[in-house]
Amino acid sequence: MISDFHPRKDNQTMRAGPSQEDIRRHNLGALLRHVHLGGPTSRAELTSKMGLNRSTIMALTSDLTAAGLVREELPRETGRAGRPSLVVRPESSRVYVFAFDVGPDRLAVARVGLGGTILDRREAVRRRGPFELEELAGMLAGFARQMRRKTRADTVCVGAAAAVSGGVRKGDGVIRFGPNLQAEEIPFGEELGRRLGLGLPVSVGNDANLAALAEHSRGVGVAVRDLIYLHGDVGIGGGIIAGGHLLGGHEGYGGEVGHMVVNPGGRVCGCGSRGCLEAEVGERALLEAAGKLGGGQHGRDAVRAVVDAADRGDIVAQEALKRVGDWLGLGVANLVNIFNPEMVIFGGMLREIYLGSAAQVRSRMALHAMAPQRERLRLRTSALADDATLVGAAELAFAHVLADPLEVLARVTG
Amino acid sequence: MISDFHPRKDNQTMRAGPSQEDIRRHNLGALLRHVHLGGPTSRAELTSKMGLNRSTIMALTSDLTAAGLVREELPRETGRAGRPSLVVRPESSRVYVFAFDVGPDRLAVARVGLGGTILDRREAVRRRGPFELEELAGMLAGFARQMRRKTRADTVCVGAAAAVSGGVRKGDGVIRFGPNLQAEEIPFGEELGRRLGLGLPVSVGNDANLAALAEHSRGVGVAVRDLIYLHGDVGIGGGIIAGGHLLGGHEGYGGEVGHMVVNPGGRVCGCGSRGCLEAEVGERALLEAAGKLGGGQHGRDAVRAVVDAADRGDIVAQEALKRVGDWLGLGVANLVNIFNPEMVIFGGMLREIYLGSAAQVRSRMALHAMAPQRERLRLRTSALADDATLVGAAELAFAHVLADPLEVLARVTG
Numbered sequence: 001m002i003s004d005f006h007p008r009k010d011n012q013t014m015r016a017g018p019s020q021e022d023i024r025r026h027n028l029g030a031l032l033r034h035v036h037l038g039g040p041t042s043r044a045e046l047t048s049k050m051g052l053n054r055s056t057i058m059a060l061t062s063d064l065t066a067a068g069l070v071r072e073e074l075p076r077e078t079g080r081a082g083r084p085s086l087v088v089r090p091e092s093s094r095v096y097v098f099a100f101d102v103g104p105d106r107l108a109v110a111r112v113g114l115g116g117t118i119l120d121r122r123e124a125v126r127r128r129g130p131f132e133l134e135e136l137a138g139m140l141a142g143f144a145r146q147m148r149r150k151t152r153a154d155t156v157c158v159g160a161a162a163a164v165s166g167g168v169r170k171g172d173g174v175i176r177f178g179p180n181l182q183a184e185e186i187p188f189g190e191e192l193g194r195r196l197g198l199g200l201p202v203s204v205g206n207d208a209n210l211a212a213l214a215e216h217s218r219g220v221g222v223a224v225r226d227l228i229y230l231h232g233d234v235g236i237g238g239g240i241i242a243g244g245h246l247l248g249g250h251e252g253y254g255g256e257v258g259h260m261v262v263n264p265g266g267r268v269c270g271c272g273s274r275g276c277l278e279a280e281v282g283e284r285a286l287l288e289a290a291g292k293l294g295g296g297q298h299g300r301d302a303v304r305a306v307v308d309a310a311d312r313g314d315i316v317a318q319e320a321l322k323r324v325g326d327w328l329g330l331g332v333a334n335l336v337n338i339f340n341p342e343m344v345i346f347g348g349m350l351r352e353i354y355l356g357s358a359a360q361v362r363s364r365m366a367l368h369a370m371a372p373q374r375e376r377l378r379l380r381t382s383a384l385a386d387d388a389t390l391v392g393a394a395e396l397a398f399a400h401v402l403a404d405p406l407e408v409l410a411r412v413t414g
Numbered sequence: 415m416i417s418d419f420h421p422r423k424d425n426q427t428m429r430a431g432p433s434q435e436d437i438r439r440h441n442l443g444a445l446l447r448h449v450h451l452g453g454p455t456s457r458a459e460l461t462s463k464m465g466l467n468r469s470t471i472m473a474l475t476s477d478l479t480a481a482g483l484v485r486e487e488l489p490r491e492t493g494r495a496g497r498p499s500l501v502v503r504p505e506s507s508r509v510y511v512f513a514f515d516v517g518p519d520r521l522a523v524a525r526v527g528l529g530g531t532i533l534d535r536r537e538a539v540r541r542r543g544p545f546e547l548e549e550l551a552g553m554l555a556g557f558a559r560q561m562r563r564k565t566r567a568d569t570v571c572v573g574a575a576a577a578v579s580g581g582v583r584k585g586d587g588v589i590r591f592g593p594n595l596q597a598e599e600i601p602f603g604e605e606l607g608r609r610l611g612l613g614l615p616v617s618v619g620n621d622a623n624l625a626a627l628a629e630h631s632r633g634v635g636v637a638v639r640d641l642i643y644l645h646g647d648v649g650i651g652g653g654i655i656a657g658g659h660l661l662g663g664h665e666g667y668g669g670e671v672g673h674m675v676v677n678p679g680g681r682v683c684g685c686g687s688r689g690c691l692e693a694e695v696g697e698r699a700l701l702e703a704a705g706k707l708g709g710g711q712h713g714r715d716a717v718r719a720v721v722d723a724a725d726r727g728d729i730v731a732q733e734a735l736k737r738v739g740d741w742l743g744l745g746v747a748n749l750v751n752i753f754n755p756e757m758v759i760f761g762g763m764l765r766e767i768y769l770g771s772a773a774q775v776r777s778r779m780a781l782h783a784m785a786p787q788r789e790r791l792r793l794r795t796s797a798l799a800d801d802a803t804l805v806g807a808a809e810l811a812f813a814h815v816l817a818d819p820l821e822v823l824a825r826v827t828g
Binding site for chain 1: 432581583590591639640652654656657659661662663664665666667668669670671673674675676677678685686687744747748749751752753754755756781782784785786787790
């Protein structure tokens with residue numbers, strides 16, 4: 001590995017340097033991001049954390065306050081003598097985004113305030129079957145409208161984004177493939193935006209990618225620059241943060257670790273191949289090994305039931321978890337060799353599966369992951385649990401306002 | 415995938431903006447990089463490519479000329495009327511680096527001029543066996559000294575770097591593991607730097623990582639932001655460029671794709687695991703399948719002999735290549751699903767193996783790689799061939815001077 005050689009980065013040329021306006025816009029975004037991710041922060045802390053002087057912080061805060069994005073108040077109790085530094089808080093109840101989550105079994109919509117607070121939410125069960133774009137977008141937009149009706153007149157929606165269980169094409173937000181949603185070439189963002197009628201584009205991202213960003217921004221992976229998030233649902237998805245950036249790939253389909261073949265000639269996978277990680281570790285593999293397939297049982301509850309049964313000493317359930325844990329451990333070992341991450345995070349259904357098979361996973365890792373890659377690796381479960389995808393969608397929706405706060409706010413309040 | 419959301423990047427704060435001195439240093443490096451990678455370039459082209467005005471280009475060129483890093487001359491023939499624009503050339507014969515390559519079977523040292531020309535080189539066969547640090551470093555430094563004695567008095571060495579077949583720890587350049595070199599915890603860069611006695615540190619990088627950078631800078635992968643380079647030697651190494659940056663991982667061991675298990679329970683691997691890509695596709699697997707193991711045959715020539723025999727219709731050799739091509743195709747399909755690259759490059763011994771088994775590789779890819787990831791993927795062989803690792807080491811050695819041309823030059827000539 002080479003630490004300091006980036007042939008492309010330095011190809012860019014600094015012309016005359018950024019303008020005062022560029023710097024101001026950047027700093028407004030950076031300050032807003034600080035309080036959005038870090039919560040209420042005193043001016044004194046912002047001064048030291050951002051490396052700017054007090055008068056600049058005051059000017060930035062005053063601009064953001066005037067735009068209604070933050071407010072300043074006296075801290076509750078400082079315990080110190082002297083004049084207390086004002087605390088800058090995000091206007092969480094006033095400025096919000098809509099976050100959508102479309103999984104194989106669940107639809108969720110949340111109204112998420114600046115700062116990351118889920119202010120309101122609706123969920124619905126999704127019946128497995130073909131992806132009905134108009135019906136689905138109509139239902140999600142309807143939930144959003146219901147929530148919007150309950151808001152005060154001075155609230156403002158600054159963005160919208162959706163997490164979907166499938167591969168999303170870079171650029172146009174089309175769901176290119178989603179075997180577990182039975183979706184292919186679906187212009188989902190466009191249709192949902194139209195139905196919402198807020199005059200806002202709806203960004204769309206792969207659910208595991210967005211959950212990875214959520215854990216990286218607000219969960220167990222904060223400040224971890226190299227991490228792999230594995231999301232279990234019906235299938236297995238992945239979100240990879242490498243050197244602090246989400247690995248997107250050439251066309252946006254990076255991170256499809258569920259379709260790494262771990263068992264050549266193994267179980268048939270929904271993608272048409274055999275022995276994919278998803279085929280050996282996904283819901284169907286576990287339920288079948290536990291003798292629980294058919295009879296209408298599926299989804300998270302059915303998986304939990306197997307893990308609980310194993311906990312209570314059910315030998316068939318234990319063997320099923322052991323089998324699945326073996327393949328999971330092999331898959332994780334492969335990824336650890338390839339990426340040398342600092343942390344692997346198990347999310348979605350894989351939280352339960354990992355907790356029920358951790359010994360198996362670790363013993364496979366010891367066999368197949370190289371010692372230097374394994375020694376300092378941390379294996380963790382998702383901190384945001386079932387909200388990871390929704391929180392990730394909210395962060396995607398906030399991205400624009402954090403990049404250019406005043407411009408976006410002027411546009412939406414127009 | 416999400417195109418425009420980078421939570422960490424924007425955390426950085428622009429203070430008052432870069433100083434005039436920062437901008438000048440950056441632009442000097444950018445101009446030097448242009449002619450280093452692009453060759454002689456007219457002032458007019460630099461003006462348009464770098465987006466700077468003519469007087470700035472003239473001032474930068476004049477500083478670099480004064481430092482002896484570039485020179486300006488009249489173009490040979492413009493074919494156009496009017497005063498021709500001066501051409502800026504790198505001082506290739508005056509300013510150079512030493513590049514070293516330590517492979518399982520080959521030691522190479524090159525004196526590489528600014529602009530990437532190999533001015534002089536020495537090679538030696540390395541006998542397989544334990545890594546003898548002092549002997550090896552002594553021999554490499556001796557080669558460098560021989561070459562140095564032949565240079566004119568006004569030449570200047572501005573850097574040195576080595577490519578090694580092993581995992582290199584970020585920060586200190588220690589070879590942490592290198593089963594095919596029989597190396598473990600070897601402070602190679604430090605020892606080689608001491609032996610060279612040039613007062614220059616020797617940077618060290620993994621050979622496949624450096625070859626990936628070489629192909630990205632000067633080979634078949636120029637302007638390709640997402641690529642996977644696979645290097646075959648005794649083992650299989652990988653170098654991954656994701657979003658324009660080399661994937662290093664948390665501690666520098668990223669890209670060890672050779673230790674992805676493709677055949678659980680398969681052939682024993684040097685790393686202690688079984689069924690790794692390296693164990694199923696590496697030199698030993700091919701020679702054994704072809705009935706050529708033992709009898710003292712090994713290395714690139716033995717591999718070429720198998721590919722040639724298959725070409726001539728030898729059925730055993732054809733079956734051996736087919737078997738190896740199957741596993742190679744499966745491994746590449748996995749990587750394509752995980753990374754969604756634009757290009758996969760086969761280098762080292764894998765050039766021959768891929769060319770001899772391309773049909774097999776492609777048929778495996780069709781089975782196991784997802785269509786959206788596969789449709790626009792380009793499979794290529796290394797353009798730099800056996801020089802890729804050495805060229806990559808040279809680029810690593812030039813990195814410092816391209817980051818801050820005048821400072822580095824003042825230091826080495828001072």
